[in-house]
Structures are given as C-alpha cells and as structure tokens.
Amino acid sequence: MNAATLSFAIVLVAFLLVEVARRLSTRTTMRRRFFRQPAAALGLFILAVFVLLALAAPWVAPYPPSRPLDIVGLQDRPPSLLHPLGTDVYSRDVWSRLVYGARVSLSIGTLAMLVAVSVGALVGALAGYLRSWVDAILMRIVDVGLAVPRIFLLLSCVTLWEAVPLALFVLLIGLTGWFATSRIVRAEVLSLRERDYIRGARALGAGSGRIIVRHVLPNVAAPIFVSAALGIGNVMLLEAGLSFLGLGVQPPTPSWGNMIADGAAHLATAPWTTVFPGLAIALVVMSLHAVADGLRDALDPRREGWT
C-alpha cells in the first residue's frame, strides 16, 4: 500500500469522525445522551487529536520516520528536548515514527473495519431478512468462523504467502472479523422484519433487495456503529500482535505494532521505544471504547438508565 492509499484512508477516518460529530450535533437528544458521558466526549477529542496528528505528519514530525539519523551517535537515546520520545536502536526519532505510524495503524484499523462491518451487516441482514436456507447456510458459516480464534486463521493465511502485501493483509483482517457483527445484525433484523412498516413496504411491492437496503439496514445503524467503533480497536490490537510476530506491517514502514516489536529486543536498555507506541495504542483503543459506549447510549433509547 503506497502513500496515496494511506492518505486516502486517513482522510476517510477524518471524514467518519466529522460525520459522527455532525450527526450528533444536528440531533439534540442524541447529542445530550452522547455527551452526558464525559468519557465519550474525551474519547472523541483524543481520537480527533490522533487523526489530526496523522494528517499533519509531515509538519509535526521533525525527522524522517524511516531513515537512521546518526547510527553511531544517536542510538537508543532517552527522551530529550531534541527527541521528545527518544530514539530507537537504528537512531530514528521515536516521535516522528509514532506520528507516521499513526497513519498506518489508524488506516489499517479503519479499512479492515469497513470490510468487516460491510460484510457482517450484509450477511446479517440477508440471513435475518430472508431466513430459510440462506439463514441456515450463512449462520453455519458464522458458527465455524467463530470457532477458530481469529489469530490462528490469520497465521494460517500468512503462512501461505511469502510476504503479504499490506492491502491483502488489511483484506484478510477484514474478512476474518465479520462473524460477530453479522450475528448481532441478524438478531436485530429478525425482530425488525415483522414490523408494520416493513410489511407495508412489502405490500407496496418493494423487492427484498430494496427493503434490506432502504428500510432494514438504516434501522440497525446503532449496533453497526457500535461494532464499527469496537472493530477498529480490535483490528489495531490484532495488527500490533501480528506485526510483533513479524507477520504484519513490514519495516522500515512504521506501524505502532512493529515499533513495539523493534523495541522489544532492547527493552532493558531503551524501554521508551517499546512503551510509547504501546501507550498510543492503548489510548486510541480506550477512546474507541468510550465512544462506542457513548454511541450505544445515544442511538439506543432502550438502554437509557442503568449503565
């Protein structure tokens, strides 16, 4: 995946964030419910900061992310004024790598989530709406998919290719991550399909495809949004893990996962190269969880009260 794709992906992330914020701002009750949780508001703010950092990487990163600066004099230096987060074993500036790594990690998270949520929502809607044999077949596939822990499925896939291109990597993560979403969507659709307005649409002669796209999917938006927010976090954790094993994003391209992996061998002498990217992941995933909680409350009136 080249720089253009990455920039596109990160713009997409920014767009999604703005879209969430816009929707919240036009609907007062929703906004009130969302911002009633300070954690959700803080999470949205932190995400926005990270996306801005990723977008502005060339301007906020003082050094090139992948080129060693001074392999003799600047190896594994602790944080200082010149290098706010220190330097790594190849004398690269950790802050610069972190900022550029944000592009890679956030894009992978978002793109893979989009694949997973699209497939999951579609499969769930088809199974729940059409029922009969379609439902039976799709849900048996989901049963099998959920029985294999995702990382083993990905390890098997990665074994097959010499070096997995980044685009394929993203696709694989997406295609192994839709099972849970489809179950949630299916359950919602099953209860929706007997509603009067769906019957009305059917009586007016609308086909299944039109009903699913126009009437069913928009009404299961809440669980879809929530599993999307959680999905980005899961993908980022998975990407980190696979990159740590050396199977994900290949160096010298920085991702938060392979930064941790680079630092792991020098944990005792230069802990900052490992600690900071891990904290960045934790911060983003925490924010995503907080936003997901807020969205769940804002979009689903039934949950009002007890959380």
Place this chain on the structure above:
Amino acid sequence: MIAWLVRRLAAALAIVFAVVTFTFFLMHLAPGQPLLPGAEAPVDPAIVAELRHQFGLDRPLFVQYGKYLTALAHGNFGESFALHRSVADALREAVPNTLVLTATALSIDLLLGFALGIYQATHARRMPDIGLGFVTLFLYSVPTFWLGLVVLLVFGEWLRWFPVGGMVDPALHYALPWIGRAGDRLWHLALPALTLGLVGAAGTARYQRAAMLEVLGQDFVRTARAKGLSERRVVLVHALRNALLSFITLAGLSLPFLLTGAVLVETVFAWPGMGRLAADAVFRRDYPVVMAVTIGASVMVVLGNLLADVLYHVADPRIRVSGG
C-alpha cells in the same frame, strides 16, 4: 435434555469437521511452495520431487484430503516439514504447557474479574467504581503482549523478582528436590499467567459489572430489600445467584480470547506452548504444524462453548423448563 445434548454434540463435531476441511484446502490451494524454506543455494529439482513424493504432495488433492482425514481420525497429524518429527509429538509437548498457562490465567481472569465486577456494581458511580473502571478499561485496551513486555521490564529486569522467560530454570531445576521444582515452575509461570489473566480479568470485570447492575435493578432484589434483609445478604445471596449465570457464559467466551493472547504471551516469555509452536512454524512454512495448531485451538474453543452450554442448562432452571 438427552436429545438436546446429542444435537449440541453433533453440531460441535460438524463445526470441527468444517474447520478441518477449511484449513486443509486453504493450505493446499495456496501459492507458496513448501519444503523450500529460505534455501540459500538452488536445490536440485530431483531432490525436491523426491521430497514431495515422500510427503505425498504429488498426489491429487482429494486423495491427500482423504488420507489426511483418515490419519486425523487415528490422531495422526502428519510429519512436520521443519522439525523432523511427527506433529502429534510436537503437540503432545506443547499443548500441556499451553493448558497450564491458560488454565492459570483463566482462574485469575474469572476470580479477579468476578470480584471486581461485583464490587464495582455495588459501588456504582462512586469513586472506587470510577477508578477501577478506568484501570479495567486501560487493561482491556492494551495489547496483551505489550503488557507482557512492560511486566517483564518492571518485575524481571528492574526489580528482578521473577525470571525473564522459559518454564524452568535451566541450570537449577533438575538439581532441586520436587518441592523446589514445583516452586521453580510456579515462579516461572507467575508473570505470563498474570499478564494474560489481568487482561482477561479487565474484560470480565466490565461485563460482570453490567450484568450485576442489571440484576440489582430487578423486582426480586427490591422485594428482598423490602423484606428487611441486610444489604450484604441481598447482594451475596439473592443477586449473586443470578449473576452467576453470566459467569458461565463468560468462561466459555474467554477461551478464544485467552488462546489468542497465549500466542503472543508465549512468544514474549519464551513459553514453549502451542502459540509459540505456531508462530515459529509460520516462518518455516511448516503447514502441518500450523494446521494442527489451528485445529487444536478450534477444538478447545468448541469444547469450551459446549461445556458452558451444558453448565448453563444445568444451572438455569428457566431454560430447562421452557427450552428442553
């Protein structure tokens, strides 16, 4: 009940069979060339052909599939390409280690998570709940292997309280009496199990808090309070019984999570288990090992879910009466 159990067993078997079939075809339809992992000099094609013949890779796919299934039924996972031993042998060594690690982690996960969740629910929206909520959210959001590295750094490198990896001390272990050996094992188990257990406990606590809050809001709890029972009795006897059901569901759900974590934590702590076996095999393109581990992990997940289902049936009278 019996009919239900038979149906569930059949479904579990079908799922395992599907996983076996899927991994087999995935592995064999892939573009990569096995038996040539990182060969430096070009290898004589005759030797490659000889090796392919030896491992049966020159046979038609369906013949290989049939042979694989027959062998699996006999507990034979084939020969490892890279380890020069049978996969079953390698698994026999690795699986118990993973089971020890995940079982210890699961105990920490469930006990600590359950206690925290209940404590938080009974103190909901007060300082301890908010503080613990933050800590559990952090642990839940952290990459497991990163937490492992940090724990290793603090307790292994800086404080030197615990060893930095492996299952036993290579020099001392065999010189010790049995009690010392047991201690040595526990000492090595502590950090990896704690890492895995803490991350799991964070998730369990968040789930249990929500489940307990839901139970505490129900009418029978209000009735119990109205009867004049002490708050302690209301929480620990009346509410807890109902919240226990989610405990069973969670135990089943935790297994895939723990197995995933184990792959990475085993690598961090040089723990010779299934996960590390698989991670190493991936680099050597050792198909049979990766397949066997994937299948093994799925079997564990399916068994875990089955067990949780059965326990749930036993524990919840409402299902027994209505579901059947």
